[in-house]
Amino acid sequence: MAAPFVLGEKEEAEAIVSKDEGETCHQREALEWMIRLQERPDDAPLHDRFRLWRETPAHDAAWSQLDHVSALIRQLPSSGGVARVPAVLDRRWRRAGRTILVPFALAASLTALFLGRDLLPIPAAATTTRTGEVRTMKLADGSRVILAPRSAMTFDGARHARLLRGSAYFQVRHDDDHPFRVVAGDAIATDLGTAFEVAMEGATTHIAVREGAVGASCAGGWKDPLPLRPGQTEDLDCASGTRRRGEMPPSRVAAWATGRLVMIDRPLAAAIAALRPWHKGWLIARGPGMARHVTGVYDLRHSDRALAAMRQAHGLSITRITPWITIIHAD
Template sequence: MQAAFEPTDQQKDEAALWHTRRAGGSLSAAQEDEFENWLNSDRNNRLAFDQMRVLWAQIEDPARRLSTNRPKMSLSRFRSWSPSHRSFAAMAGMAAIVGGIFFLQPDIIGNIQADIVTDHTTVTPIELPDGSVVQLAANSALATDFANGHRDVELLRGQAFFDVVHRNGDPFRVHTGDATIRVVGTRFNVDYLSHQTIVVVEDGAVRVSSNRDADGVLLGPGQQVAVRGDALATSKIEDVNLALTWMKGRLSVRNMRVADLMTRLENYSDGKIVVVGKIAGRSISGSFPTTDIAGSLETVADAIGASVVKTSPWLTVIY
């Protein structure tokens, strides 16, 4: 049973929409009146809106300070921030700053583990020690292991296209959090975004396995597999080139969830992109430039009847 003063999910969604509109400064006088009426019509509406304001402040204030100051803290200074030397309030403040770091740089752990990290705008060609070539998408991270005859790479984040050279039958392996891709010599794309791994083969053959299915599936040209957790779902695609348009500065998609498209566009953005409400689950098709994220967001919004508000340099909301 719901507590007497506990907003429903619908009230939370409505509060998020009202906060977004007000933050963007785009409300007319009539809309301000509508907002006041909504706020006063139900105590839980006001509670939901207050909760949203607190949440937004917790996210944006640390991010704003970090973006301006970019503080660096040595290990010795970090250790000095112990409960015996600082008040609980100070520790809470430090937690907020750490939260801000992960809001601005959620990929910081992956970057530490990686050998190669790309920026938010550049597709980077990389020749690996065995002569294979990888095109690494913007905001992607790759770790490599070519010691002792190994040919192993780990895509920690992002997207990559591999052109693998044949070498005496030695396998070349690509690892993600979900999958292992084993090849001898071939050309294929690996997309490790949206909480799953998607592999598309342009030429040759690859075997893709999940963490619990060591045999996996064998893919040929024009085939793809999506790996989420332990599940592998294979399919044939009409146009392999559609999956490779990111190398030419565009994202071309067919019937993709808006939330998944936003994840990909965020990869090319300096800030977070948040989708609010039911539009996250809607499908969209089109081709969107990665060199003009603001323009791409407006195009998406026009296509699905949504609105875009940039609440700060670090956060854009589409609703």
Template sequence: MQGDVKLTEAQKDEAALWHVKRAGGSLTAAQEQEFDAWLNADTGNRLAYDQMRVLWAQVEEPARRIAVSDAGQVPVWQSLLDWFSPLRTVTSCAAVAAVMAMVAFLNPDALENLQADIVTDAATVTEMRLPDGSAVFLAANSAIATDFEDGNRDVELLRGQAFFDVMHRDGDSFRVRAGMATVEVVGTRFNVDYLAHDTRVGVEEGAVRVSTGADTGSVMLGPGDAVAVGAGGLHAKEAVDIASVQSWMHGRLSVQNVRLDDLVARLDNFAPGRLMVLGEIGNKTVSGSFPTNDVARSLETLAVAVGGSVIKTSPWLTIIY
């Protein structure tokens, strides 16, 4: 029975990849034969593919229903009754939910943009002067919220990358929150990277104290020091090349031995559509410096480096596998 089949993550990833390939019409005759062989090799493969087709149809169908209008004319009162009927209400809710899910997938930054005071466009670096005289340099597609009322000097980096040049002011602290991390300073120059799940803080000049919302202590960073903060708390402090940490200010992402999954998640912030990694290839580690103003070229370089491939399924989704 199909209910007794336990699907593996690899089968789910392979099913998703085959579906987008077939939906995009990019399969050759040889690849069609390869697909048939994969489909028939294991009951779980077929089940995973069937589930993927059903899932995709559930997302597409409500949107299709919205786009198709009735050919016949009906009285206005009947239309109103139909609209508020239980079945129509359920269908409409499903359609709205599906559309919202698609919006969240294609534009996951929408909610953060509503919370932000400053949202940058595709420019490599945007310089902003804050009310206290401090300066912040923001990477492309970054967002911050600020609070400078009643003597506060608080900034929240909702996503992206920022370099702060903080103005010293009568010992008043300047705080930056990003994900799980809180950075507190008096006057200094430091970098905050919040592109993936972890927040990374690196100091160019002065000193900062980095802590988390949980009671896990804090760490002091000086020039050339960096630390990552994630769901597990504070990572170990490390010495870094601060120029490499700030390479984004020159349109590049420089990394050393990071998982492909993590790097693609960071590049996703600079891409016009969504980026996704499928399969075990995401666990491979990479090093190098990759342009953020040409994500397509960066993905091709990464694919060659890890022995993978890139497929653009639509203007909104690119997959590396």
């Protein structure tokens, strides 16, 4: 466990994290725009939306960087290595009567540029995990923390954890005089004698209780008057002031710790998002069908099998541009 930060060091590190995550988000959007424009070169409304998106300085910078890398690679001597997207895997592209040709070098370089930074250690983190890696930590007070893949955490003292990315499962040794707190963004989960999961999902913090009780609150002062009990969940967005409670069998809380993904009436997009930390490469989820709710149990340690099962059950279209980039579309 790392020693607490000196005054000012933590704030500076968090500012670096925030800046990097913002840049990575814009870069991902730029790459998705490149794919859309390549798919639908004659779609005038799409081009209008792209021009509107690019008017934002941060978006324009991300696009310029992407275009610069593409231009450099196009200047390299051709080695004849071209990856043809299998049209049979994507009905929409097959109907269009064409396949998309993507140079291996371009795909590899773009993946390294836009995906690789997500896998680097966060400056403020005491502990990070790689793709597919689950790490268990025993704390000095006897509590135990299980960190999910592609996650990052630090500690602000012996009983204060700060989740910087991803998910973690906490089995806490209760102490009335020194409550164990987990901060994730602006959300705070406070141990009331419990085992619980905290996950960062964009602007939302997901809290789920397996044993005991957890208090949910926000750094700005809001506090849920009723603690979460076993099997209860809460999706908390402190920035917008919204929260949504749900329920699930307590035994399925943090099922990822045993390599299982359990989805109970959750959006398909959430299932794809849960697969990403276990998948070596970039999963791009697209299409209106990503909003529909699904239920199922999938093997996280074999993400390709999980994707194949989702495709069979929900009619997904899966296109692998390279071994590193996979596009999943749901009509």
